[in-house]
Amino acid sequence: MLQSLKQLWTASIRRQLMLGIALVHAVLMTIFVFDLVSRQSSFLVDESRKQAISLAETLAANGTSWVLANDYIGMEEVIHSQHSFPSLRYAMFTDLHGQVLAFTDREQVGRYASDPISVQLIESPSETRVLIDNQLLIDVAHPIMIKQRHIGWARVGISRAGIASNLEVVTNEGLLYTVLAIAVGVLFAWVMSRGLTQDTRRLAAFANRIESGERKEHCLLDRPDELGQLAYDMNRMLDTLVEREQEVVAMHTQILADEERLRYALEGSNDGLWDWDIINDQVYYSPRWKEMLGYRAQEVANTFASWEERVHPDDLPKALASIDAHMLDASKSLEILHRLRHKDGSWRWILSRARALRNTQGKPYRMVGTHVDVTEQKRLETVLSEERERALVTLHSIGDGVITTFADARIDYLNPVAEILTGWSKEDAHLRSLEEVFPIVDEVTRKPIDNPVERCLREGQVVGLGNHTLLINRKGKEISIEDSAAPIRNSLGQVNGVVLVFHDVSEARLMQRKIEHQAMHDGLTGLWSRTVFDRRLSELTQEALQGEGEHVLVYIDLDQFKVVNDTVGHVAGDELLKQVATLLQQHSRGSDLLARLGGDEFGLLLIGCDIENAVTIAEQLRVLLAEFPFTWENHHFQIGASFGIALINSDLPDPNALSLADLACYSAKDQGRNRVHVYQPDDQELTERRSEMQWVARIKSALNEERFVLYSQRILSLSHEANKHDFREVLVRMVDEDGQIVAPGQFIPAAERYDIMSKIDEIVLRRACEWLMQPQNTHVHLSINLSGGSLGNRLILNSIEQQLTHNPELGQRICFEITETAAIGNLREALAFMRRLKKRRVSFALDDFGSGLSSFSYLKTLPVDYLKIDGCFVRDLLDDPVDAAMVESISRVSKEMGIETIAEFVENQDVLDWLTVVGVDYGQGYGIEKPRPL
Numbered sequence: 011m012l013q014s015l016k017q018l019w020t021a022s023i024r025r026q027l028m029l030g031i032a033l034v035h036a037v038l039m040t041i042f043v044f045d046l047v048s049r050q051s052s053f054l055v056d057e058s059r060k061q062a063i064s065l066a067e068t069l070a071a072n073g074t075s076w077v078l079a080n081d082y083i084g085m086e087e088v089i090h091s092q093h094s095f096p097s098l099r100y101a102m103f104t105d106l107h108g109q110v111l112a113f114t115d116r117e118q119v120g121r122y123a124s125d126p127i128s129v130q131l132i133e134s135p136s137e138t139r140v141l142i143d144n145q146l147l148i149d150v151a152h153p154i155m156i157k158q159r160h161i162g163w164a165r166v167g168i169s170r171a172g173i174a175s176n177l178e179v180v181t182n183e184g185l186l187y188t189v190l191a192i193a194v195g196v197l198f199a200w201v202m203s204r205g206l207t208q209d210t211r212r213l214a215a216f217a218n219r220i221e222s223g224e225r226k227e228h229c230l231l232d233r234p235d236e237l238g239q240l241a242y243d244m245n246r247m248l249d250t251l252v253e254r255e256q257e258v259v260a261m262h263t264q265i266l267a268d269e270e271r272l273r274y275a276l277e278g279s280n281d282g283l284w285d286w287d288i289i290n291d292q293v294y295y296s297p298r299w300k301e302m303l304g305y306r307a308q309e310v311a312n313t314f315a316s317w318e319e320r321v322h323p324d325d326l327p328k329a330l331a332s333i334d335a336h337m338l339d340a341s342k343s344l345e346i347l348h349r350l351r352h353k354d355g356s357w358r359w360i361l362s363r364a365r366a367l368r369n370t371q372g373k374p375y376r377m378v379g380t381h382v383d384v385t386e387q388k389r390l391e392t393v394l395s396e397e398r399e400r401a402l403v404t405l406h407s408i409g410d411g412v413i414t415t416f417a418d419a420r421i422d423y424l425n426p427v428a429e430i431l432t433g434w435s436k437e438d439a440h441l442r443s444l445e446e447v448f449p450i451v452d453e454v455t456r457k458p459i460d461n462p463v464e465r466c467l468r469e470g471q472v473v474g475l476g477n478h479t480l481l482i483n484r485k486g487k488e489i490s491i492e493d494s495a496a497p498i499r500n501s502l503g504q505v506n507g508v509v510l511v512f513h514d515v516s517e518a519r520l521m522q523r524k525i526e527h528q529a530m531h532d533g534l535t536g537l538w539s540r541t542v543f544d545r546r547l548s549e550l551t552q553e554a555l556q557g558e559g560e561h562v563l564v565y566i567d568l569d570q571f572k573v574v575n576d577t578v579g580h581v582a583g584d585e586l587l588k589q590v591a592t593l594l595q596q597h598s599r600g601s602d603l604l605a606r607l608g609g610d611e612f613g614l615l616l617i618g619c620d621i622e623n624a625v626t627i628a629e630q631l632r633v634l635l636a637e638f639p640f641t642w643e644n645h646h647f648q649i650g651a652s653f654g655i656a657l658i659n660s661d662l663p664d665p666n667a668l669s670l671a672d673l674a675c676y677s678a679k680d681q682g683r684n685r686v687h688v689y690q691p692d693d694q695e696l697t698e699r700r701s702e703m704q705w706v707a708r709i710k711s712a713l714n715e716e717r718f719v720l721y722s723q724r725i726l727s728l729s730h731e732a733n734k735h736d737f738r739e740v741l742v743r744m745v746d747e748d749g750q751i752v753a754p755g756q757f758i759p760a761a762e763r764y765d766i767m768s769k770i771d772e773i774v775l776r777r778a779c780e781w782l783m784q785p786q787n788t789h790v791h792l793s794i795n796l797s798g799g800s801l802g803n804r805l806i807l808n809s810i811e812q813q814l815t816h817n818p819e820l821g822q823r824i825c826f827e828i829t830e831t832a833a834i835g836n837l838r839e840a841l842a843f844m845r846r847l848k849k850r851r852v853s854f855a856l857d858d859f860g861s862g863l864s865s866f867s868y869l870k871t872l873p874v875d876y877l878k879i880d881g882c883f884v885r886d887l888l889d890d891p892v893d894a895a896m897v898e899s900i901s902r903v904s905k906e907m908g909i910e911t912i913a914e915f916v917e918n919q920d921v922l923d924w925l926t927v928v929g930v931d932y933g934q935g936y937g938i939e940k941p942r943p944l
Contacts, residue, residue: 027199027202028196028199028200030199031195031196031198031199032192032195032196032199034195035188035191035192035194035195036188036191036192038191039184039187039188039191039192040188042184043181043184043185043187043188046180046184047180047181047184050176050180051173054170054173054176055170055173058097058148058168058170058173059140059143059148059150061095061168062140062148062149062150062166062167062168063138063140063150063152065092065095065098065101065150065166065168066138066150066151066152066164066165066166067138067152067164068092069088069089069092069101069103069152069164069166070152070153070154070155070163070164072088072091073085073088073089073103073112073154073164074154074155074156074161076088076103077103077105077111077154077161077162078156078161080111082111082112082119085103085111085112086112086116088103088112089101089102089103089112089113089114090114092166093114095168096172097168097169097170097171097172098114098166098167098168098169099147099167099168099169100113100114100115100166100167101113101114101164101165101166101167102114102118102164102165102166103154103162103163103164103165104123104128104131104162104163104165105161105162105163106132106133106160106161106162106163107122107132108122108123108124108128108129108131108132109121109122109123110122110123111162127141127142127149128141131151131163131165136153136155136160137153138150138151138152138153139151141165142167144170145170145173146169146170146171147167147168147169147170148167148168148170149165149166149167150165150166151163151164151165152164152165209231209233212229212231213229213231213240213241213244216229216241216244217244220244220248220251225248225251225252228245228248229241229244229245258370265367281298281380281381281382282295282296282298282299282300282301282302282380282381282382283295283296283298283299283378283379283380283381284296284299284317284364284378284379284380284381285376285377285378286314286376286377286378286379287375287376288366288374288375288376288377289375289376291313291314292312292313293312293313293314293316293317294312295310295312295316295317299381302350302358302360302381302383303320303350303351303352303353303358304352304353304354305353309353317350318330320350320351321348321349321350321351322348322349322350322351322357324349325348325349326348328346328348329346329348332344332345332346333346333377336364336365336366336377337366337374340366340368340372340374343363343364343365344362344363344364344365344366344377344379345361345362345363346361346362347359347360347361347362347384348360348362350381358383358385359383359384359385359387359388360381360382360383360384361381361382361384362379362380362381362382363379363380363382364377364378364379364380365377365378365379410427410511410512410513411424411425411427411428411430411431411432411491411511411512411513411514412424412425412427412428412509412510412511413425413428413432413444413447413448413509413510413512414498414507414508414509414510415444415463415507415508415509415510416506416507417467417505417506417507419443419444419461419463419464419467419508420441420442420443420444421439421440421441421442421443421444421447422440422507423436423440424436424439424447427513428512431481431483431489431491431512431514432447432448432481432483432484433483433484433485433487434447434483434484444461444463444464444510445461447484448481448510449481449482450479450480450481450482450491451479451480451482452478452479452480453478453479453480453488453490454478459479462474462493462494462495462510463495463508463510465495466495466496466497466508467497467505467508470497470505471497472494472495472496472497473494473495473496474493474494474495479491479492479493481512489514489516490514490515490516490519490520491512491513491514491515492512492513492515493510493511493512493513494510494511494512495508495509495510495511496508496509496511530542532591532605532606534584534587534588534606535587535588535591535606536588536591537591537595537604537605537606537612538603538604538605538606539605539606540605540606540607540608542603542605543603543605543607543613543615544668546603546615547563547613547615547667547668550615550617550658551658551662551665551667554658554659554660554662555660555662555665556660557660559618560618560619560620560657560658560659561615561616561617561618561619561658561659562615562616562619562620562621562623562624562655562656562657562658563613563614563615563616563655563656563658563667563668563670563671564613564614564615564616564624564627564628564631564653564654564655564671565607565611565612565613565653565654565655565656565668565671565672565674565675566594566611566612566613566614566631566651566652566653566654566675567610567611567612567651567652567654567675567679568586568590568610568611568635568649568650568651569649569650569651569652569679569683569684570647570648570649570650571583571586571587571609571610571649572610573647574586574640574642574647574649577645577647578642578643578645582642582643582645583610585642586640586642586647586649587606587610589638589640590612590635590638590649591604591606591612593634593635593638594612594614594631597630597631597634598614598627599616599627601617601618602614602615602616602617602619603615603617607668613668613671614628614631621655621657621688624655624657625655625686625688628653628655628686629686631651631653632650632651632653632684632685632686635649635650635651636648636649636650636651636684650683650684651684652675652676652678652679652683652684652685652687653674653675653678653685653686653687654671654672654673654674654675654676654677654678654687654689655671655674655686655687655688655689656668656670656671656674656688656689657688657689663691670689671689673689674687674688674689675687705756705757705760705761706760706761706764706766708746708747708757709744709757709760709761709766709770710766711747712744712745712746713766713769713770713773716773717744717745717746718742718743718744718745718770718773718774719742719743719744719745719751719943720740720741720742720743720774720777720778720781720943720944721740721741721742721743721941721942721943721944722738722739722740722741722792722941722942722943722944723738723739723741723934723939723940723941723942724736724737724738724934724938724939725737725738725739725793725912725932725933725934726922726932726933726934726938726939727931727932728922728925728926728930728931728932728933729931735789735790735791736789736790736791737790737791737793737932738790738791738792738793738944739792739793739794739795739827739934740774740778740792740793740794740795740944741754741795741941742754742770742773742774742795744757762797762798762799765799767797767799767800768797768799768800768803768806770797771795771796771797771799771800771806772806772809774794774795775794775806775809775810775813776809777944778792778794778824778944779813779817779820779824781944782820782823782824783817783820790823791823791824791825792823792824792825793825793826793827793855794824794825794826794827795826795827795857796826796827796828796832797832798828798829798831798832798833798836801828801832801833801836801839801840801843802836802839802843807843807846807847810847810852811846811847811850814847814850814852818850821847821850821851821852822851822852822853824852824853825852825853825854825855825875825876826847826852826853826854826855827854827855827856827857827878828840828844828854828855828856828857829856829857829858830856830857830858830859830860831858833856833872837871840872841871841872841873844872844873844874845873848873853875853876854872854873854874854875854876855874855875855876855877855878855912856869856872856874856876856877856878857878858878858880859877859878859879859880859900860879860880860882860883860896860900869903869904869907869909870907874909875909875910876909876910876911876912876931876932877900877904877909877910877911877912878911878912878913878914878934879897879900879901879911879912879913879914879930880914881914881915881935882915883896883897883900884897884913884914884915884916884921884925884935885915885917887921887924888920888921888924894924897913897925897928897930898928901928901929901930902929905929910931910932911930911931911932912930912931912932912933912934913925913930913932913933913934913935914934914935915934915935916933916934916935916936916937916938917935917936917937918937919937921933921935921937922937922938
């Protein structure tokens, strides 16, 4: 089928021209008709839309008063007035709830339009809506408005069936025009092609006569166009062809004479000659040819088979293929290296060269060639090739780059690795100077390094390069290398070249630099690392203590970093730290050392600075941070920072200057944050804080080694009824490094000040719950203390809820004690914490009640079950009427609120009896029971 179509198209130029013009007309008219139909379709669709919208607006305007008056007759008359509108399918009025008030079909009046399209109008905005818009129908609804009030809808549907019939007429007319255009084009093409092809046939006939051997006739075609030029060129070609044929005849005669002389010359030489008559399959083998193979003149037949049967079987296919290729391609000489069998059975390597003689048609009819015995050369080549192959395989297989040079330092060879590293191919690099192909510099100083080859040639021994050698290859890429050069000596011991061996150590050096950089810099901010800072601080401190110089250490702690982390996440916190680091770095002196010490803490070492200038610098940095606006995802923060300063000189009271600056920074925070505080040796507050900081290290060590133990103290019911259960408060004790018990008053203040108390609470909670779950302790209720920091700790809350989910009965046996100050200071977190756990039947006690300034005002807010009256009121209540009145009033108010009271510090029976009389519910103290291990 495809072949037939191709033949139809290419049968003649006339047909191609006619079909081409017809096809062009067809395509252009088809595009025109398609565009016309598309435009007409778009126009008709747009017109129908406009008509529908206009009709809907008209109905809405004419029916407004009737819809407002609920006059169904009037609305029906308005609808029937539009019956003459062309293509109208239906028209209607509906109220805002979808009830049909009037319709072209009266049976629909009073119904509710519940189809999905009509439901769209219910509670729809008061604007014109196109509900249906497809090829068959356009449905438009227009709001009916009275003084900006929407009271209903006017809706019309117009058929688009007429559009299709209009388009069909346009399409049929367009097809008719297309057919007429194609007919006109074909007629025009036929007229043109008739004039063009007549002279073309004349040229074709002239070419056929030339091919048949005619050389005297010329083509006479008088035309000014391309066909006339073609006829002129063919006449010139004919003249040139006649000249070339004459030259070929003369050249052929000369070649025959030259071949004859050559044959005689070869017969007198040491090479074998053969002359093959291809047509008659006769071969002349010269006496020397036969002698090479050990034969006498009569022992070899003069046939092609005599050579063929003596060729080695492995070489014969290639040799025959070479002969066949030479016969087909006259431009190449024949050269075959193959083995021929000697008369004694051995194999001789023969190099055969020949050329075929051809007739005027280019067909070979004779081939003449020579045979040269190259067996000895081939043996030597094989030995050398094997040696070279071993060397090349070795050089190609090693992972190092290898360059060999001559004695004048010009390049002889590059192995593949060397080509890759230098960017030079061995062909391009051959005989070039080593400096051009192998330029090396010191990667630190960037100065050129002495040529290792020249040094090797000069010194006559192996030469190695330093660890900072950098190769700049041909593409400008810098590669870190390690290399060495060794001399190449001849049999006399003379140096006639150098071998240079090198390898890429870029990754190793990059990794080394990266490790060094990571070790010396903070991974987040890029500032100096804590290790570098501590080392430099130690050096300067030792020098200052010996009277060599004076320096200042500034400890910087961001004030609102935790707010940023808790509000917008740790990613924002990391970004804040990087921006703060950049700000501090930009406004620090070039001689100073700025480092991130950890978290949101920075250290600035002002080298060679006195205290006055240090305070000025710190104050400038404080102002910058206080005014620094940090924005993250539409959240805006004012950060600020507290600065602690310690002078490093010969009077430094403690070699650990960092701890002194840290103390000063904490003092700045205690004084209200966003300020600068200078450490003074006689500052009593800093001395106490320093003592607390020493406790911090001991507490953290105890946490890591879990050196905390639980004690308990009984809470006795003072009512006349017997105790319903064993009620105890859990107390925590720390075991020091020597195994001694540490009282809570020694370590808890430091733990609370430095936010470690939550870690201790976690241990207490876990062990207390494990103890409560033991079978022998099911009758015990425990009161467990929680620090203020734990109230806002989601991890602790989640851990408690998870424990109570697995063991729901524990909830009614646990009471959490929260100090009054902690509850009031973290009121929002405390309320959320207590409300979530109250749902799991956990009770709460407000500890140290009465010590605050607004104790009673928070009782209505906090959902507590117990009030623990502060021991400062209980201890002396028998001797102090004020204390007694305070305890009695707390008990009375608590009963009114349904809260039970617990009196602490009950030291004797008299106090216990008094508390019973005034109605206190529970007592706790040494007069009842001393703390004992849980």
